[in-house]
Amino acid sequence: MIEITARAGAYRKGLLAAAxxxxxxxxxxxxxxxxxxxxxxxxxxxxxxxxxxxxxxxxYEDWRFSKVSHPRISSHHRNIDKTLYPDIGMRGQVVREKLHGRTAQGTWVQLEKTPAAFGKRKVPSLTDIRHLMDYLVYRVTRSNVGPWGLSRSTERRPMYLSPNLAVPTSLTPPVANSLTLALRRIEADDDATAVSQDLAARFPPPDRTDPASELGQALSGLAGRGLFGNSEVWVSETPSQSTAAILAERGEQPPPWTLWAEGSP
Structure with missing residues (x-):
């Protein structure tokens, strides 16, 4: 993967050698x-x-390697109890300094250009000073300083892999109001288009105080948030036995291909 991605994009020198x-x-x-x-x-x-x-x-536990991992101090995800889940660092040729820790729902990870070993009763080293210089670059460019370049995927705008969409999340008041207005507009359009306007007026939909409250209700399997989070729709890869039986009963072998004789119409 490293060799493939190194063919495109800008990297600092030495990536393939480190790989x-x-x-x-x-x-x-x-x-x-x-x-x-x-x-x-x-x-x-x-x-x-x-x-x-x-x-x-x-x-978080899988990446705590007994021989190479070490506890680290960082400012990431301050809402996590660091005494219970300390941030963990690891050094390597490619990752330089890998830093990871816990989130409320999972694990976060980030690669750093310069290792840091800040701690109590420790005199800052030259490496720590370089780490502070990387922080200044972050403040100016709003980009993380990684081992092989800069990335705009910061803690405020992270890369999200395998999100657990069944986990409920709160919305800010402006977003919640905008979502409610959009859902009411969708319901009003459905009233006018699903059936004739006369019937729609005779059978109005339920008057819900908050139409957004039905979104995101937990369902079994891989169901999650979304406008269709509560719909009874699923994908089944199991073949239907009754359908297979019907097709087997009506199955007929097609006649073999024959070439028309010369001169036939």
């Missing part, structure tokens, strides 16, 4: 991201420091 020394731990992280939907074009943002969210809390 030749990819460690098993680095490969495990990239493989897990690919398993959760990471595509080759998105790998560019990951290698350039993009902030990635994955709704899988197990990855």
């Amino acid at each position: 030749g020394h990819l460690s098993p731990e680095e490969a495990a992280i990239l493989s897990d991201l690919e398993r959760h939907g990471l595509q080759v074009p998105q790998l560019h943002d990951v290698l350039c420091g993009g902030h990635v969210l994955v709704d899988n809390p197990q990855l």
Whole structure:
């Protein structure tokens, strides 16, 4: 994947040489991201420091490698109890400094250009100063400084892999009001177009206080948020036995192909 994505896009020099020394731990992280939907074009943002969210809390534990991982201090996701879920760092040829931690629903990960080891009772080193310089670049460009470039996928605008759409989320008042108005407009249009206007006036739909409240109700399987989140629609890959029986009864072999004789009409 690294070799393919390196053919397009701008990277700092040395990416392919570093990929030749990819460690098993680095490969495990990239493989897990690919398993959760990471595509080759998105790998560019990951290698350039993009902030990635994955709704899988197990990855937090899977990426705590006993020999190479170390606790880190960061300002990411401050709503998480860092004493219970400390941020974890790891160094490597490709990831340089991998940093990951927990979110409320899963795991986040980000690659950094310069490792940092801030901590209590520790004198800042030259590496820490370089890390602060990367932070200044972030403040100016609004882009994360990754090992192989800059990425606009920051914590405020992250890359989201395998989102758990069944998790309820709150909406800001302006967004909630806009959604309610849109749903009421859709219902009004349906009243006029589904049947004749006379019948629509005689059988009005239920008068719901908040039509948006029905969106996002949890269903079994992979159902989630959306305008069709509550519809009884599913995909089944199991063949219908009754249909197969009917087709078998009526199945007839087509007549064999024959060439017309010369001179036939």
